[in-house]
Amino acid sequence: MRTIKQGHLVILLIVFYTNFSLKAQIIPGVYKAVDQNINHELKISDDYLIYSIYKKKPATFIKTVGGFYSIDDNTLKLIVAFNSNFEADAVRELNLPFSIIENGLKLTTTDSEIEFQKLESLSQDLDGQWLFATRGPDSGQKRRGEENARKTLKFLMDGRFQWIAYQTETMQFSGTGGGSFTSEDGIYTENIEYFSRDNTRVGATLKFNYEIKEKDWHHTGINSKGEPMYEIWTSRN
Structure with a gap:
């Protein structure tokens, strides 16, 4: 009986640490990518993210979307709080598969795969x-x-x-x-x-x-x- 209980405990610990590691895969911070003059910027905390797309030259705002998120099997599951394109696409939820790369992450959107690099951490008063x-x-x-x-x-x-x-x-x-x-x-x-x-x-x-x-x-x-x-x-x- 004791052996069975110990076995159950080991299984529970494995499940716990597996789930924890999945949640901890994405390091909170700001991630950026540039693709054909289009800037992609991802700000992500422990439970909230904002994904914005824009051009610098000529200055052009394209899109922003954000809200609280969870991670399930290497997929970012976003409950959309705001969506600048809502009138066109009516999106209230997003599932974004991701993988970790060196100093960044690769995000799969409906249009393409984007490789983001993490900006250097910088602590300031109003963070x-x-x-x-x-x-x-x-x-x-x-x-x-x-x-x-x-x-x-x-x-x-x-x-x-x-x-x-x-x-x-x-x-x-x-x-x-x-x-x-x-x-x-x-x-x-x-x-x-x-x-x-x-x-x-x-x-x-x-x-x-x-x-x-x-x-x-x-x-x-x-x-x-x-x-x-x-x-x-x-x-x-």
Whole structure:
């Protein structure tokens, strides 16, 4: 009887570590690929990913899709929270087979196989996922959060940023933009490399002030229209 129980324990441990290793195969970070002047960028945390496609020259936004994911048998299973092409393809779920390659991963999409290389890890003050909560200053006003269908998300990782405005129930997509960023000594700088609403904004550099108060990011300065801005973002992490 003891031998049988020990055998069961060994089997359970094998199953556990096999599942763990599958989940751990993809190292969180930013992965990039360039194919015929088309940039593919994959930002991936432990449970959330964003896949964006754009051109730098001429500046052209092509597509972005993202949401929470799981891994099953070397397949990324994405529950789509936003999809810039939803009106055309109505996609709410994606299954993306992948394999690990040296310093990166190979992702199989409906169109092709793409080999991504992982960017060097870079830790900065504002790294993480942030949801827009309210306009500042904070005087106890109503805030938006995870429970709201209408969201604006900022995803900052390894020196890359992206914001996305979307609605999870209707799948309405309102816009996105991204590129590189720095956050140091209270100064947050964005360098725009793609912008879905207006490609002419690509190449702009925007500087803001930031302050972290508990789980909130207080984001202040002058917006792209030259107007004073005070936004409060709350950490999703």
